[in-house]
Amino acid sequence: MNHTAAANQNMGANDPKGFASARANVLRPGAEAVATKGWLAANRWLLLRRLSQLSILALFLLGPWLGIWIVKGNLSSSLTLGVLPLTDPFVLAQSLAAGHLPYREALLGGGIVLAFYLLVGGRTYCSWVCPVNIVTDTAAWLRRRLGLRGGKAADTRLRYWLLFFVLGLSALTGTLAWEWVNPVSMLHRGLIFGFGLAWGVVGGIFFYDLLIAGRGWCGRICPMGAFYGLLGRTALLRVSAGQRARCDDCMDCFAVCPEPQVIRPALKAIGQEHPLILDHNCTTCGRCADVCSKNVFRITTRFDRSES
C-alpha cells in the first residue's frame, strides 16, 4: 500500500477532487505564499518552531559547553535552576510498567510535563520540542524537492499498537523497553552526552522517511508521538481554518502537513461544522498557516469557532 492509497483510506474510499494526486504534484508548497506574503510571513511559524527547538537544545548545551548550568540532564529527565524537575511522562510510563515506583522528583516532574501538554496539546511536543522533528522535516522537504514518491508506508495506527506493545514489553522484561532504541532520547542525549553509534539510528530514520515512506516515522511508527498524541484531546491551543471560505484548493497545506488527514474535516467541513482542527494528531506546528497564500489558517484556542 503506498502513501496516497493509505491517505485515501483514512479520508474515505474515494477521492472526489483528486486531492491526493494534486498533493503529490506539489513540489514547492508555499511558493505562492512567499510571493504574496513575503518570505518572513510565509515561514513565521516554522522559524518560531526552529527557534523553540534549538533554544531548548541550547539550554541543555550551555552547561556542558560553557559551564552555565541552567538546565541539567536531558529530555528524559532534567533539573532546571536546581529546583524545577521535569520528567518525560512516556519514560515514566515505561518505568511504572516495568514495576518501579520512582522517587517523588521524577513523579512530580512527570506530572508537570503531563499537565502542560494536556493543556497546550500533546503533539506540540513533536513540533516545538522534539529534536527528531528537525530530521524528519528535512527528510520530508528533500523528498518533495526531489519529487520522490511511492515507497511503502505503514498504517497510521501502527504507532498505537506499538505503544501498547512497548508498554507491555516493559512490564514483561522489567526494563524501559522503548529506551533501548528510542531515537528521540538517543538523539537528544547524544547531542548533550556523546553519540557513539546513535548517529546510525538517526540517519536510519532520515533515509526511511526520505526513501521508503514519506512522513513514515513520525506519522506512523513513533510510539512516543502516539503517546503524546493521546494527551491531545483536551488541548486548548488549536489550529483553525477560520477563513476556509477563501481556500482555492491549491493543496499546499496538505503537502506540508506532517499529519495531512487532520486538515480535511476542518477545511472542507467533513464530519463537523466548525473550522477547528480538533484531531489530536495535529501537532500545532502552524506550517499550514505559513504556506497558505490566502491566510486561511490561524493558531487559536479550542473555543474560537468563528469563521472570520
Add this chain to the structure above:
Amino acid sequence: MNNQQTQRAGKLQPLPRRRFLKEMAGVAGGACLLAGGVGLYSKQASALPATAIRPPGALAEADFLSACVRCGLCVRDCPYFTLKLAELGDGVATGTPYFNARAIPCEMCEDIPCVAACPSGALDRSLTDIGEARMGLAVLIDQENCLNFLGLRCDVCYRVCPVIDKAITLERVHNPRSDRHAMLLPTVHSDHCTGCGKCERACVLPDAAAIKVLPIAVAQGSRAGHYRRGWEEKDAAGRSLIGEQIELPVRGMEAQPYGDTRLRPDGPQVPPPAPPAGLNSGWKP
C-alpha cells in the same frame, strides 16, 4: 458524486468489517513484530560487560534497568567526571551511567552527590555512608603479573585503597620459589571493599591492571548454603560440634601442638605475636 455528498453530510462510509479486521490484524502483527525485535535486542544488550561499574547506590542490575530514566543527572553532579552515560556501541545499556575504574575511579565522596541527584531512585538514597557502597568487588585477577605475587614489594593497590587494611590487606606467605623470602599478597575482603576502583586505577602494570573491579555478580560465587563452616559453628556454639579431636603425635615434634609449623621444637611453645594490623589479618593460605 453520491459518495461525496454522504461524506459531506458527515457520514464516513464504514469499511466493510471483514476488511477492517484483517487490516487491524496486519497492523497489530507488524507492531508486535517490531516490539518483539526490540525485546530480543534488549535481552541481548542487557548483559553488563565486566569493565562497566555502576555508580554507588545503584539497584541490582535488573531493578536498575527498570528504574534509570537515563537522564545523566548523576553524571553531571559527579565532581570527578567519573561517571558517563553509555553510548550506543559501548556494550552497556544505552544511556545508562557507568564508569570504567581503570580510566577514572570513584573517589567515594562523603556526601555522595550522584545518589542525591538521581530523580528516579535507580540510585538508592538509603545509601548514606559511602563506605557501605558496593559498586563492585576488586579481584586480584592476574596473579602471574602482579609484582607482589612475583615476590617484589609494589603494594601500590594496597596503599591507595580508601578503606586500607579492611578492604585490602597484605597477607604474608612463604615464597616457595626462593624458599627464604616472604610474599605479601594483596588480598581483598568483600565485607569492606566498596568497588571504588582506586586500586585498579593505580596498579602499576603498563596496560591492563592485575587487580580489577568487577561487578559483584561476576566477581563472587554463590555461597554453598548446605556446607556448614566448622569454625563458624564452633564460634556460635562455644565449642566444637564434633567433640575434641584426638591429636596424634608427629615424630620429631612430639612436644608441639599438632601441625603448627611456626613453632620449633627447641623454641617457646607459644605462637609468635601477630605482626601489626594490615600485615596479617589472620588469613592463611
